Amino acid sequence: MKRFLIVLATGAALAAVNLPMAAAEPSHGSASGASGASGCSAPAVRAPAGTEVESVTALRQEGGTIHGTGVIGGTVDGVPAFCEVTATLTHPGDGDHAKVRTWLPVSGWNGRFQALGGSAFAAGDNGVGMGTAVKNGYAAATTDGGLADVVDVGWALNAAGEVDAGLLKNLASRSQHEAAVVGKQVVAAHFGEQASYSYFNGCSTGGRQGYMEAQRYPDDFDGILANAPAVSWDEFEVATLWPQVVMNNEKTYPSACEFKAFTDAAVAACDPLDGARDNLVNDASRCDFDPRRLIGTKVVCDGKELTVTAADAAVVRKIWDGPRTASGRRLWSGVPVGADLSGLAGTTTDTNGRAKGVPFRVPQLWATTWLKKQPSFDVSTITYDQFTRLFEQSRAEYGGVIGTDDPDLSAFRDSGGKLLTWHGQADQFIPAQGTVEYRRQVERKMGGTQRVDDFYRLFLAPGAIHCGLNKGVGTIDDLAALTAWVERGKAPRTLSATLVDATGRSVDRDVCRYPEVSRYRGHGDPAAASGFRCVLPSRH
Incomplete structure (x- = not known):
């Protein structure tokens, strides 16, 4: 089994995680394959429904160290050369200009497509997640939705002091869907073939966007990794x-x-x-x-x-x-x-x-x-x-508009999609109980825990802060678990993680699938995963 070093990041600190991939990886984008794989040119892009394509540009980037833009910042090292294709979209009547960036590895494409979500009021990734995806062989895409940085909301009100409904809609739902549509087109044009599998990856606002994709655009992705999701946005x-x-x-x-x-x-x-x-x-x-x-x-x-x-x-x-x-x-x-x-x-x-x-x-x-x-x-x-x-x-x-808490996931289930979420039990910004309540609503709507587990699994990580297991405060094997579920039908019973306890010490733990919780076996090292098992709580 091959192992790749993946750096997951949504903040200034980074965490290195060894993620297992399938032993037999298809060969894509080689020099002897599609002519576009070794070049970098702007493809023709068909406008998604309700949009117009204003421009498409392409630029070869030599990789190296990617520095994240904006307040969140961060870096990722060792990014290989890639082709960056930028498509600018507009919605007639709204006057917006949303950029969809797609990064295509010059060599070593693993055949997969990964879309990256945003943070706070930013619709998309600041470059660190994109660089991480390319480093690990993915073709990656994200969108700025025509918006700005995480807490720059100068776009929210128009000149009349009214909410800009079009840009809010971009943040809420449509821009992420359009990034999926455009990104897949660019991948197919560049490599001469469709991606074998398509994934979404996001935390916080990005987690909410993942849930919105499952609710409104169930055919966009084979697998959605949506952590610490800001669902029920209007309330929480x-x-x-x-x-x-x-x-x-x-x-x-x-x-x-x-x-x-x-x-x-x-x-x-x-x-x-x-x-x-x-x-x-x-x-x-x-x-x-x-x-x-x-x-x-x-x-x-x-x-x-x-x-x-x-x-x-x-x-x-x-x-x-x-x-x-x-x-x-x-x-x-x-x-x-x-x-x-x-x-x-x-x-x-x-x-x-x-x-x-x-x-x-x-x-x-x-x-x-x-x-x-x-x-x-x-x-x-x-x-x-x-x-x-x-x-x-x-x-x-x-x-x-942005509640993102429709419990009917039947279309996503019927499309064969898989939704995987972890949420830190010590999340200081988005209480995990909101995610638990949404999951309960889905169970009530769709036939109970066992049936929902067939396509949607939630894991609650003890002691984990907001998006912390992707920010260097512990680690978790989440993307590998999702790809194994989607591509090999191996549904995760637990998620392997390294958590940070209240004293700052790292402890290994298998994070339990909701509604189960971790219980000590009565013997063994409390810092080792083997000392615990997952059981149903006395009440939940």
Whole structure:
């Protein structure tokens, strides 16, 4: 069996993962094969439905080190030479200009096509994922959707201060589909044959795009790898403002150090639930640690001794519990126990030494730009009642556009597609329970766990942060598992992973398929995968 070094990245840090590939790889794009394989020319591109092709260009790139653009950045080394084909599309009447980039390895094409998803408000990859795919023999494609970088949303409102519906639609659904259509055309024209298999690969926004592909364009891909997916976007984006709303309304702003004290205490209390002290919460939904247990505890932060107050504990309790209406109706799940609370509950002190909140930019921009339609709106003024109204407004205005939570995946199932997802149980930006709830909806719609497992599998990774197993904070064998499922019918029972526990130590673990959770066997090294097995939880 051949093994290739794959570097998966959606952030500034990278993780090297040895991914097994099929022993018999087809030979594609050799010098004796299609004439386009060793050249680099702009092919004719047929416009996808509803679009016009403005231009198609081609440029040979010598590879080497690819530096990711924008805020996320990152690098990938050892990228071989490739042909870059850029097709610019427009939607008549919308005035947009969406670029679809396709990278074609000059040699060593493995016969596969891989499309790369975006991050936050960026529709596509910044170059690191593309370089990684080409390095491992894939022809790869992505799209900018006519948009900008991850938190550059100057495109969102038009000159009249109204939401640009066309560009939002690009982000929500159509540009990723068009990248699949155009990318496959370019591959076929360049190599003289269609790709043997087509895959999608994304995390966060990219994960949501993967789910949208399965829901609306079920024939685009044979396999979809969609991790930490931002599904139910219209609801969870507002929900992730909740920690800031709580602190502002309670007038209490714990520091990152104080938040860490609560998290550490919860992990210590809930760690033994799997039968071993391995510094991982293997089933965060069962952890019911009460933050009031820390009231009166001394915490040393920046050399100062602080005492945890009842107000601090009340804030943490509300953040873990998640957003509710004034009558107590739950709107969404909270930050999971074990996750870094300062991700969404960021705080700082102003020049006068007064504490204040620092909201995470993505939900802040969603509220100010798409909901209030006032980019300068101060989210610190949002009351509990106003929060509920914003939540309902977002659901009403955008659920059908970018909700991405249609549980009917029958067309994707019938097309033979496979959907694979892992989500970190310590995800500090997108609570994993949202993905769990979507999976439950699919099960209710499509006949239960066993039938859904035939084409869609979810894995919950203990201790893993947002997209962290693709960012150097641990590793996971996800793309190899998907290709084995698609190409050899080998459905993954577990995903081999190296996780990082609460102390920063690396531990090997087989991540369990939902709804199973990891349990210690009662003997063996808690840092070794062999010490654990996957079992059904007492409740889920």
